[in-house]
Amino acid sequence: xxxxxxxxxxxxxxxxxxxxxxxxxxxxxxxxxxxxxxxxxxxxxxxxxxxxxxxxxxxxxxxxxxxxxxxxxxxxxxxxxxxxxxxxxxxxxxxxxxxxxxxxxxxxxxxxxxxxxxxxxxxxxxxxxxxxxxxxxxxxxxxxxxxxxxxxxxxxx
Amino acid sequence: xxxxxxxxxxxxxxxxxxxxxxxxxxxxxxxxxxxxxxxxxxxxxxxxxxxxxxxxxxxxxxxxxxxxxxxxxxxxxxxxxxxxxxxxxxxxxxxxxxxxxxxxxxxxxxxxxxxxxxxxxxxxxxxxxxxxxxxxxxxxxxxxxxxxxxxxxxxx
Numbered sequence: 001x002x003x004x005x006x007x008x009x010x011x012x013x014x015x016x017x018x019x020x021x022x023x024x025x026x027x028x029x030x031x032x033x034x035x036x037x038x039x040x041x042x043x044x045x046x047x048x049x050x051x052x053x054x055x056x057x058x059x060x061x062x063x064x065x066x067x068x069x070x071x072x073x074x075x076x077x078x079x080x081x082x083x084x085x086x087x088x089x090x091x092x093x094x095x096x097x098x099x100x101x102x103x104x105x106x107x108x109x110x111x112x113x114x115x116x117x118x119x120x121x122x123x124x125x126x127x128x129x130x131x132x133x134x135x136x137x138x139x140x141x142x143x144x145x146x147x148x149x150x151x152x153x154x155x156x157x
Numbered sequence: 158x159x160x161x162x163x164x165x166x167x168x169x170x171x172x173x174x175x176x177x178x179x180x181x182x183x184x185x186x187x188x189x190x191x192x193x194x195x196x197x198x199x200x201x202x203x204x205x206x207x208x209x210x211x212x213x214x215x216x217x218x219x220x221x222x223x224x225x226x227x228x229x230x231x232x233x234x235x236x237x238x239x240x241x242x243x244x245x246x247x248x249x250x251x252x253x254x255x256x257x258x259x260x261x262x263x264x265x266x267x268x269x270x271x272x273x274x275x276x277x278x279x280x281x282x283x284x285x286x287x288x289x290x291x292x293x294x295x296x297x298x299x300x301x302x303x304x305x306x307x308x309x310x311x312x313x
Contacts, residue, residue, distance in 0.1 A: 031223035033230055034239060047240050047277075055242065056226050060194040060219040067196060084197055086210055087218055087250060094244040120210075148210075 001070075001079050002152035003114070003124035011110040015065040019053045021101040027057040052098040058105070058141045059093065062130060065107050086148045088117075088125075093143040105132040105140055122154035164237035166278035166307040171268050177232030179261035179289055180224060182216055182254060190220040203256075215253040221260075221299050222248065225286055228262040238308035240277055248301040252288070259289040260298060267302065271309070279304045 021040070028037030032054035035042035043051040066085065073079040099105065111128040125148055132141040184203060191200035195217035198205035206214040216224075254260060264282045271278040286299040 027223075030227070032226045034234060034241075036241070054226070056219070056223045060223065063217070063219055064194045064196075084199060084209065085195075086199070089218075089247060089249040091247045092244070093248070095242065 001081060001149070002155075003126065003149040004152045006111050006114070006126055006149065008111050008114065011108050012069070014062070014069045014107040014109055016104050016106045017061045017065060018104040019057070019099050019101060021051060024051055024053045024057065024099075024101055027060075028054050032056060048098050050100060052100055053103075055093075055095040055141075058095065058099055058132065059143070061105070062107050062132070062143075062145075066109065084150075087146055088148065089146055091144040091146065093141075095141055097138060097140045099140055103134055103140070105134055107132045109145070117148055120148065122151055123148040124151050125149075162236075164233075164307070166238075166269065166271070166280065166309045168237075169266050169269050169280045169307070171266055173266040175233050175264040175266075177228045177262040177264055179259055180228065181259040182224075182256060184214055184256045187214060187216050187220065187256065190223065191217050195219055211253040211255075213253075213255045215255050218248070218250040218299075221250065221254060221286065222301075224260075225262050225284060225299065225301075229264070229284070232262070233264065234305075240306040240308060242303055242305045245301050245303045248299070250299055252296060252298045254288070254298050258298075260286050261289050262286050272306065276309055277306045278309055280307055 025038055028034070036046040036048045036052055037054045040051050043049075063085070070079065108131050109128050110130075111126050113127040115125040115127065117123050117125045125146055128145050130143050130145055131139055133139050188201050191197070199209035199211050199215055200206070200217045200220075203214045209215075263285050265285070267281040267283055269278060269280045281302065281304045283302050284300065285297060288296045288298050
């Protein structure tokens with residue numbers, strides 16, 4: 001998809017991911033070895049009363065699901081070009097509820113703004129609202145993503 | 158359960174600077190993280206990455222966050238009473254981090270405030286990841302401001 005092709009204010013469902021004891025501990029051991037992310041027993045005595053996923057695990061899963069969604073759309077013929085997701089940053093990350101083993105979160109994305117990016121005029125910046133909710137609709141995680149996408153106009157010369 | 162040897166909320170003051178260590182990125186760890194969470198050519202395929210906007214195999218921004226977290230735990234939280242973080246206002250990925258780059262992480266305390274819950278307080282840090290390299294020494298590659306909850310000492 002080119003910058004021009006992204007529709008605004010349309011919410012898409014990127015996919016779902018189940019957090020398990022195994023993948024929570026694997027991520028925590030490597031990147032966030034605080035007791036409540038890696039050790040069941042110690043987690044019981046922590047303020048969370050049990051094992052919870054690292055917030056960075058919850059965050060990284062968004063990227064995984066976003067790319068899988070785009071790939072599936074291309075394979076289905078619904079999109080032509082794989083847009084590279086190059087981002088200058090993200091905003092307003094909120095870890096609202098602890099993610100415990102057995103929780104399945106469904107991630108959504110809703111682009112809401114298109115902006116110029118003067119330092120790289122061949123790109124435009126898209127900002128989107130993102131949420132991760134469980135089956136009951138409870139919100140666990142949200143943030144605003146910002147991604148630079150190539151403009152179709154830049155390809156004409 | 159008092160653990161006087163660990164840093165508590167009361168031990169943090171605005172202006173404190175913590176140096177949280179450094180890390181040199183290799184291609185294997187970049188590809189390992191990206192293969193699972195960010196499988197794009199600029200993060201997984203050295204050949205394709207040379208032609209990308211980033212100019213070479215570059216770490217996923219989310220990988221940089223995870224690495225920063227690891228440095229925070231190893232450099233500070235493992236001797237403190239961290240209770241996690243409710244969120245981050247903004248993460249800036251300022252420069253791509255390429256294979257072989259050595260980065261380090263510093264944390265500056267911006268301010269502290271007690272929580273409405275009496276057992277904890279918030280410490281707001283600015284985390285700065287900079288490149289440690291002859292030519293680009295001190296170049297800022299990633300920055301974020303993040304509040305972290307720490308236990309308060311029992312006052313009784």
